[in-house]
Amino acid sequence: xxxxxxxxxxxxxxxxxxxxxxxxxxxxxxxxxxxxxxxxxxxxxxxxxxxxxxxxxxxxxxxxxxxxxxxxxxxxxxxxxxxx
Numbered sequence: 001x002x003x004x005x006x007x008x009x010x011x012x013x014x015x016x017x018x019x020x021x022x023x024x025x026x027x028x029x030x031x032x033x034x035x036x037x038x039x040x041x042x043x044x045x046x047x048x049x050x051x052x053x054x055x056x057x058x059x060x061x062x063x064x065x066x067x068x069x070x071x072x073x074x075x076x077x078x079x080x081x082x083x084x
Contacts, residue, residue: 009043018045027059029078040064040080049080 015022015032019041023031029040029048037052040059057065063075063083075083 010045015041015045023058027062027078029059029064031056031058031064038066040078048078049076051076051080 012022015030019032019034021031021033025043029042031038032041038054038056039052040048040056042048053066054069054071055067059078062078065073066076067073077083
């Protein structure tokens with residue numbers, strides 16, 4: 001479950017100042033790209049988890065597909081934990 005942001009939601013314009021690309025918010029998280037690395041952020045602009053990936057998809061039903069830099073693909077939950 002995404003962490004609460006204490007009401008400090010950043011606007012899309014502000015998020016675009018911090019990241020090269022910002023996706024839409026799905027399940028409370030948005031896909032972002034920064035320096036050729038992708039991950040998900042909370043509405044306050046903070047990373048949802050520490051890992052960085054080659055690519056990430058939007059969350060759907062609490063899971064998102066990611067591709068690691070070694071080419072492996074797998075799903076993570078909203079806390080960034082790899083799912084079997």
